[in-house]
Amino acid sequence: MSKISRRTFAASTAAIAASATFGFKPASADDAYPTRPIQLICPWGAGGGTDATARIVGVLLEKEFGQPVNVVNRTGGSGVVGHSAISTAAPDGYTLGIITVEIAMMHWAGLTQLTPKDFTPLALMNEDPPGIQVKADSSYKTVKDLADAIKASPPGKFKASGTGQGGIWHLALVGWLKAMGLPPNQVAWVPSNGAAPAMQDLAAGGIDFTTCSIPEARAMIDAGKARSLAIMAPKRAATFPDVPTLKEAMGVDYTTGAWRGFAGPKGLPQPIATKLTASLKKIFESKEYNEFMSSRGFGVVWNDASGYAAFMDKSDAQMGEAMKAAGIAKT
Amino acid sequence: MNALLEASRLIFDPYVLWVIAASAAFGMFVGAMPGLTATMATALLVPVTFFMDPVPALGAIVTATAMAIFAGDIPAALLRIPGTPASAAYTDESYAMSKNGQLDLNLGVNLVFSVLGGFVGVAILIICAPALAEVAINFSSFEYFWLALLGLTCAVFMTSDVPLKGITSLLFGLAVNCIGIDPAAGYPRFTFGSVELLQGISFIPAMIGMFALSELLRGMVHADATGAVIAQRIGNIFSGVFGVFKRYWFNFLRGSAIGVLIGALPGAGADIAAWISFAISKRFSKEPEKFGTGHIEGIVDATSANNSALGGAWIPALVFGIPGDSITAIVIGVLYMKGMNPGPTVFLQNPQFIYAVFIIFVLANILMLPLGWIAIKGGKQLLRVPRNVLLPVILMFCLVGSYAMTNSVYGVIMMVVMGLIGWLMEEHGFPIAPAILGLVLGEMLEQNFMTSMIKADGAFVMFFERPIAATLGVVTLLIWGTMLWRGIKGRPATLSEVAPAP
Numbered sequence: 001m002s003k004i005s006r007r008t009f010a011a012s013t014a015a016i017a018a019s020a021t022f023g024f025k026p027a028s029a030d031d032a033y034p035t036r037p038i039q040l041i042c043p044w045g046a047g048g049g050t051d052a053t054a055r056i057v058g059v060l061l062e063k064e065f066g067q068p069v070n071v072v073n074r075t076g077g078s079g080v081v082g083h084s085a086i087s088t089a090a091p092d093g094y095t096l097g098i099i100t101v102e103i104a105m106m107h108w109a110g111l112t113q114l115t116p117k118d119f120t121p122l123a124l125m126n127e128d129p130p131g132i133q134v135k136a137d138s139s140y141k142t143v144k145d146l147a148d149a150i151k152a153s154p155p156g157k158f159k160a161s162g163t164g165q166g167g168i169w170h171l172a173l174v175g176w177l178k179a180m181g182l183p184p185n186q187v188a189w190v191p192s193n194g195a196a197p198a199m200q201d202l203a204a205g206g207i208d209f210t211t212c213s214i215p216e217a218r219a220m221i222d223a224g225k226a227r228s229l230a231i232m233a234p235k236r237a238a239t240f241p242d243v244p245t246l247k248e249a250m251g252v253d254y255t256t257g258a259w260r261g262f263a264g265p266k267g268l269p270q271p272i273a274t275k276l277t278a279s280l281k282k283i284f285e286s287k288e289y290n291e292f293m294s295s296r297g298f299g300v301v302w303n304d305a306s307g308y309a310a311f312m313d314k315s316d317a318q319m320g321e322a323m324k325a326a327g328i329a330k331t
Numbered sequence: 332m333n334a335l336l337e338a339s340r341l342i343f344d345p346y347v348l349w350v351i352a353a354s355a356a357f358g359m360f361v362g363a364m365p366g367l368t369a370t371m372a373t374a375l376l377v378p379v380t381f382f383m384d385p386v387p388a389l390g391a392i393v394t395a396t397a398m399a400i401f402a403g404d405i406p407a408a409l410l411r412i413p414g415t416p417a418s419a420a421y422t423d424e425s426y427a428m429s430k431n432g433q434l435d436l437n438l439g440v441n442l443v444f445s446v447l448g449g450f451v452g453v454a455i456l457i458i459c460a461p462a463l464a465e466v467a468i469n470f471s472s473f474e475y476f477w478l479a480l481l482g483l484t485c486a487v488f489m490t491s492d493v494p495l496k497g498i499t500s501l502l503f504g505l506a507v508n509c510i511g512i513d514p515a516a517g518y519p520r521f522t523f524g525s526v527e528l529l530q531g532i533s534f535i536p537a538m539i540g541m542f543a544l545s546e547l548l549r550g551m552v553h554a555d556a557t558g559a560v561i562a563q564r565i566g567n568i569f570s571g572v573f574g575v576f577k578r579y580w581f582n583f584l585r586g587s588a589i590g591v592l593i594g595a596l597p598g599a600g601a602d603i604a605a606w607i608s609f610a611i612s613k614r615f616s617k618e619p620e621k622f623g624t625g626h627i628e629g630i631v632d633a634t635s636a637n638n639s640a641l642g643g644a645w646i647p648a649l650v651f652g653i654p655g656d657s658i659t660a661i662v663i664g665v666l667y668m669k670g671m672n673p674g675p676t677v678f679l680q681n682p683q684f685i686y687a688v689f690i691i692f693v694l695a696n697i698l699m700l701p702l703g704w705i706a707i708k709g710g711k712q713l714l715r716v717p718r719n720v721l722l723p724v725i726l727m728f729c730l731v732g733s734y735a736m737t738n739s740v741y742g743v744i745m746m747v748v749m750g751l752i753g754w755l756m757e758e759h760g761f762p763i764a765p766a767i768l769g770l771v772l773g774e775m776l777e778q779n780f781m782t783s784m785i786k787a788d789g790a791f792v793m794f795f796e797r798p799i800a801a802t803l804g805v806v807t808l809l810i811w812g813t814m815l816w817r818g819i820k821g822r823p824a825t826l827s828e829v830a831p832a833p
Binding site: 045046048051072073074075076077078080081084109111112156159161164165166167188189190191192193196197199200201203204205206207219220223225328 | 471472474511512515516517527530533667668670674679680738785
């Protein structure tokens with residue numbers, strides 16, 4: 001990894017120089033695309049799941065195009081900073097980005113004006129459903145035990161965590177409660193700085209359960225400190241085949257997930273977008289991508305440009321509904 | 332055991348060893364240059380480590396800081412100017428020895444006891460950190476809230492001569508930390524609609540500004556009155572060191588123990604460890620009248636203490652994510668950047684990195700002996716590097732480093748603004764360390780307070796219901812009580828008021 005990184009540094013310097021010298025490109029260059037290094041913006045920090053996904057795709061895209069692809073982390077602001085950087089870049093195909101489920105959430109929360117419509121969708125490549133995790137020695141053996149206990153207790157007695165207030169896993173909890181006919185405040189949400197601290201708090205006995213994704217809960221599950229009771233997905237995860245879906249375990253048909261896909265700024269020229277989607281498709285089918293994703297426990301899904309656009313619209317509506325139910329939506 | 336093998340495999344790689352050797356030389360140089368500190372060495376390494384894997388990145392920082400803390404002793408003996416603040420406690424003593432014709436013995440003792448003190452520090456780190464992590468895995472937000480508050484309390488208690496200024500500095504750090512998205516409710520604060528400010532004040536650019544840029548500004552404003560280099564030839568520095576060890580082995584052990592303890596306390600690092608162990612050495616010496624005339628005894632205590640403090644500071648940093656000194660405050664930022672979020676879980680998920688840090692510490696201390704010898708031999712030439720070349724190069728590193736942190740000019744602006752603020756603060760006697768700690772621990776404090784309140788349904792009693800939380804809470808409140816009580820009585824309220832002012 002260090003070798004790639006050093007090369008990318010040199011390349012990004014070159015890219016800055018290049019973009020300064022050749023500010024404009026004739027339109028006919030679309031066929032030759034790409035002729036210089038591509039910048040791939042990741043709105044989340046180095047070392048996280050989104051960064052890892054961006055980097056493996058970046059490496060494979062580099063092989064595909066023979067041009068350097070530099071992953072640049074523009075973090076902070078709950079993802080607003082990076083998503084803004086992608087959408088406000090010049091739509092010339094030399095600045096792309098990985099966009100995540102938060103783009104369908106943060107405009108509802110009033111953090112930004114950006115919506116999925118401000119991008120040129122290229123491909124959806126990953127989705128991870130939330131799981132329901134309890135402490136290893138918890139008395140709840142199945143998700144039905146837990147659900148019954150939640151129903152029988154006064155609102156707010158049960159505490160759950162997994163991410164910040166109004167984050168994707170909070171909405172997953174609200175959606176699950178709604179599907180069971182319960183109000184969103186039946187379980188109190190304890191905001192945390194991501195899934196790892198929430199899992200640690202679970203192991204320490206500070207909260208009752210978490211609703212983060214299984215890959216995020218994996219380290220604690222493997223260490224024998226936590227158990228996963230169910231996942232909110234249409235089918236079981238390949239990496240955790242023993243964990244049932246909500247529908248199997250208690251007959252509640254509720255599914256959601258955190259997704260990651262690739263996009264460019266709005267108004268990307270059609271030939272470039274088509275070429276990128278085709279290359280991403282090749283990467284999606286490659287052995288390297290699938291091996292990497294399964295090693296991290298990440299789920300793989302595919303949607304091409306138009307499918308991804310429709311998927312984002314659906315996700316946007318679902319998130320808006322859950323956020324309104326949770327009382328977090330401002331718009 | 333597998334993790335240990337994996338760690339050795341990661342370290343005994345030509346590239347990593349090369350990084351360690353290069354950063355050792357870099358650390359020696361920075362430490363020996365008056366005005367450049369070990370913290371600055373770390374801040375300047377950040378942009379370089381950005382492009383490395385975790386192990387070489389940590390290796391570079393560990394090695395450079397260990398070397399810098401020792402190398403600070405060289406100009407203290409030759410010029411009567413401490414190379415880093417950590418050598419300030421015994422600079423006069425060292426210089427007096429040089430004037431008495433004991434330059435060789437002084438430098439030999441500084442080198443050998445720095446190495447030995449470093450070994451004590453790393454030994455305690457290796458023993459304590461994993462055991463503490465086992466305990467810390469059961470910490471919930473209540474314990475973390477108290478730990479963060481205890482850390483901030485220590486920062487004021489340990490580092491400021493005027494407690495009021497220390498608290499002001501701390502509150503400034505906490506206030507700046509409020510900028511950005513509120514960690515509990517996800518609501519933007521003080522962002523004025525700016526997308527950049529939504530990301531908050533990320534602390535690495537802020538720290539590069541406050542530690543490196545402010546230092547450059549100070550160097551420019553106060554033109555250095557460079558003393559005359561002692562004209563002695565440097566001979567065999569190792570002769571007589573064994574005799575000193577036989578006579579003062581207890582001072583060495585006491586100094587090292589104090590060093591680890593002070594290093595592990597948040598906010599105080601190698602410099603305060605040296606002051607306090609020097610003061611204790613004088614207080615309990617059989618011949619206190621010799622102190623100040625070029626006496627080796629106190630130097631043994633203090634030079635062991637400042638190197639052992641380095642290892643000590645890593646204990647809370649790795650186990651709780653609470654920095655023990657300003658160096659580990661930066662290290663925590665680097666750890667987050669590399670996806671190894673400090674805390675007990677890193678011992679579960681990435682034990683090989685933790686072992687790698689241990690091995691690097693040992694290697695760095697072994698390497699210090701030959702490199703330190705070279706640095707001493709070349710000391711006079713080293714001190715001749717023109718400052719008008721050096722300072723612009725450092726400024727360039729500051730700019731590149733802060734840009735690399737945010738990938739935008741925002742980081743550079745933040746670095747410059749915080750550098751100016753840091754400079755103004757120091758010029759007016761406000762310590763910087765509490766502000767930095769406020770910046771690093773502010774989010775931890777707020778987040779854990781909010782989560783705890785949500786879990787407790789607003790009942791404060793819950794903060795004292797879990798046994799460890801209750802103990803930490805009582806200790807914190809006791810320190811507050813002591814400071815208030817002593818303040819009312821007109822006695823020195825903080826520890827560094829007791830020790831001579833640095």
